[in-house]
Amino acid sequence: MSHEWKDKVVFITGAATGIGESVVRILLDEGVKHIAILDIAEEAGKSLQVELNSKYGNKTKFYRSDVTNEEHFLGILNAVVQEQGGIDVVINNAALMNDSIGIYKKAIEVNVTALITSTLKAIEIMGKHSGGKGGTVINVSSVAALTQSHVMPIYFATKSAVLQFSNCIGRPEHFSKTGVRVLTVCFGATDTALLTDEKLGTFDKYLESSCLDQLKKGFIFQRKESAAQGLVDSYKKGESGSTWLVVNNLPVQEISGSVAEAYQILSQNVYRL
Numbered sequence: 001m002s003h004e005w006k007d008k009v010v011f012i013t014g015a016a017t018g019i020g021e022s023v024v025r026i027l028l029d030e031g032v033k034h035i036a037i038l039d040i041a042e043e044a045g046k047s048l049q050v051e052l053n054s055k056y057g058n059k060t061k062f063y064r065s066d067v068t069n070e071e072h073f074l075g076i077l078n079a080v081v082q083e084q085g086g087i088d089v090v091i092n093n094a095a096l097m098n099d100s101i102g103i104y105k106k107a108i109e110v111n112v113t114a115l116i117t118s119t120l121k122a123i124e125i126m127g128k129h130s131g132g133k134g135g136t137v138i139n140v141s142s143v144a145a146l147t148q149s150h151v152m153p154i155y156f157a158t159k160s161a162v163l164q165f166s167n168c169i170g171r172p173e174h175f176s177k178t179g180v181r182v183l184t185v186c187f188g189a190t191d192t193a194l195l196t197d198e199k200l201g202t203f204d205k206y207l208e209s210s211c212l213d214q215l216k217k218g219f220i221f222q223r224k225e226s227a228a229q230g231l232v233d234s235y236k237k238g239e240s241g242s243t244w245l246v247v248n249n250l251p252v253q254e255i256s257g258s259v260a261e262a263y264q265i266l267s268q269n270v271y272r273l
Contacts, residue, residue: 003136003236005030009084011077013038013067013118014094016045018192019140022228023091024048028056030232036080038065038073038094067094067114068106074121081125089235090122091138099154100201111158115139116165119182123169127178134179136235139166141186143219143247146255151207159186163243167259170241181240186255188247189219190227222249 010032014020016039024035037060039045045062052060063076081087092115096107119137126135144156145163163184170182230246234254238244242256 005032005089005232005235007031007033008088009034009036009080009086010089010091011036011038011080011087011122012091012093013065013114015039015091016041016048016062019187019190019224019227019231020091020093021048022224023093023231024052024060026225026228026232028052028059032059034084035060036076037062038067038076040064040066067118068109070114070117073114073118077118077121077125086133087122087125087135089136089138090118090126091140091231092118093140095140097152097155098201099152099203101203103201104154104203107154108158111155112161112165115162119166119169123174123178123180123182126180128180129177132179134181136181136183137166138183138185138231138235140231141166141184141243143186143188143245145186146245152202154203163259167241167243172240175240181238183234183238183240184243185231185234185252186243186245187227187230188245189221190224191221192224220248222247226250 005027010027012020012023012035015024015037024037027035037045037048042064045064049060049062065073065076067073094110094114096103096110098104098107119139122135122137124130126132128134139162141162142159144159149156163186166182166184175181226249227246230244230252233252234244238254242254243259244252245255246252
């Protein structure tokens with residue numbers, strides 16, 4: 001079944017800059033009805049709203065939001081539902097990539113806790129089991145969930161949690177009741193501010209000066225527009241619980257089979273024969 005973006009109401013976090021901003025721009029060209037743009041970068045967000053609304057009409061609204069402030073965040077989500085008469089797609093894109101002692105707890109809250117809270121609330125709002133019409137949640141993970149490295153173990157753990165949570169809550173046992181698809185998109189290394197010395201951080205003093213160089217090994221940095229297009233395309237064809245990979249400026253590819261095979265291998269000695 002093919003899904004189209006036209007006339008959809010979209011709610012996206014971490015979207016004032018970077019990949020999120022590129023997703024917003026592509027979705028407007030796809031003909032969405034409205035996009036709620038959430039980010040902590042207030043100046044960039046307001047500027048983006050003015051620019052896009054002057055071009056496309058009053059189709060976007062920026063909200064300054066720290067996704068870890070649950071009451072405020074859910075208040076915005078409910079306000080969008082009230083103003084737009086509902087919501088069709090929630091994209092949980094906000095993230096921190098910083099393992100430093102002073103920031104790692106915040107990173108876990110942003111990357112995992114807030115994403116889970118948003119997903120559960122979105123399912124409650126859109127779910128057929130609670131009177132909704134169904135919809136889609138897209139949770140952004142990373143190739144960090146598919147690989148292992150000593151460089152940023154906390155970040156890798158958070159993105160692994162996103163993959164596992166999204167796959168499990170997207171299973172047919174849930175989707176058959178709610179009608180809400182949950183997709184996971186794993187971005188490869190992408191040329192954004194997230195992957196800069198200013199944003200990165202580590203608890204390991206021996207890696208402080210080489211963290212970025214270590215992460216660059218073996219990766220081709222893709223354009224943010226390529227990553228964004230991959231997310232947009234995954235929506236059109238993804239089944240609930242599916243996993244999608246966007247790397248090296250290539251078209252998005254489904255890797256659900258590989259993920260399932262990996263878990264079969266990991267669990268082969270877990271269950272009784």
